[in-house]
Amino acid sequence: MRAAESQRTQRRERSRVVSSLPDLCALCASAVSPFLLLLVVLVLVVSPSGCKRGGNSGDGTPRLTIAVVPKGTTHEFWKSVHAGAVKAGRELGVDVVWKGPLREDDLKEQIDVVQSFVAQGVGGIVLAPLSDKGLVGSVKAATAAHVPVVVFDSDLAGGDYVSFVATDNQAAGKTAGDTLAARVGKGSVAVLRYQEGSASTANREKGFVDAIHAHPDVKLASDSQYGGATTETAEKASENLLASLQADSGGLQGVFAPNESTTFGMLLALRKAGLAGKTHLVGFDASDKLVQGVRSGEIDALVVQRPFDMGYLAVKTIVAHIHGEGVEHRIDTGSTLVTRDNLDTPEVQALVKPDLAKWLGP
DSSP states (O other), rough: OOHHHHHHHHHHHOOOOOTTTTHHHHHHTTTOOOOHHHHHHHHHHSSSSSTTEEETTTTOOEEEEEEEOSSSSSSHHHHHHHHHHHHHHHTTEEEEEEEOSSSTTTHHHHHHHHHHHHHHTTTTTEOOOOOOTHHHHHHHHHTTTTOOOEESSOOOSSSSSSSSEEOOOOHHHHHHHHHHHHSSSSSSEEEOOTTTOOOOHHHHHHHHHHHTTTOOTTEEEEEEEEEEEEEHHHHHHHHHHHHHHHHHGGGOOOOOOSHHHHHHHHHHHHTTTEEEEEEEEEESOOOOOHHHHHHSSSSSSEEEOHHHHHHHHHHHHHHHHHOOOOSSSEEEEOOOETTTTTTSSSSHHHSOOOOOOOHHHH
């Protein structure tokens, strides 16, 4: 029994030393006693992981661990981002860890996830910030801890990150506005905003509003209503918006929704009001239900991003930076206007129905 107790004590001690690796790495980097340096070397030999590493590659060298933190994990958009990140990780021989909040309004959870990855000493972080200001402190702390950050999808205030990989959201919003104005011709339109603090959707909304103002025969009837982070909240907000503008009496000819959840929430509200296919709808992003809406004529158009490319390029960019290569500070991943006319083309089908199972499993 004494021998067993001694083994348990040794395991606990080894676990305590390994858990202190990030601090030890920092100390040995500042060159202190030879004894401490020897201790760190011994621990690295015993442990399968070292400072900012996630195991060994095929040739025995340590593998990088890259943490990818999305805004949420339920929408189809994020699943495509995940698949692209996994593809890049396999090509580059790095470990990709995917973790984010379940809901896209859980800012505290996202901050906790980022801080946890910094404490673990990952090689780098790829982040889609829920708030353009709320994640500034966490990213600044990551940079101070020598954990580089690439921001993707939605911009972040300040400049404490390596690169920003995203759609040109203002240009994409302008495309939506011009498209809706062309469909309406003359009349009133509205935008159902997403939620405050989201830089990506705010830029889409701005692009849309600016475009509508350039069409004198189209009046912007409302641009102050927010749908919130879920389809349920967006549907309720859509019902209120349609009622306030008397859409069922001809008071509204078209509407724009700037992301997947607001588009589907608005579609459900239009169906409930008997206005689907009558009130023009231009949305953003793609899912099976939204693509079916385009096919049925209930949705006039979707502005579709390239989330797979976004995840892929974000991981490629952070790894290139870690390896000392120069990277662009701003990478535009582009967008495509999807209508019933081009829905079945190979290029659009690749965007709206990506092969996620190849990268994420069944």
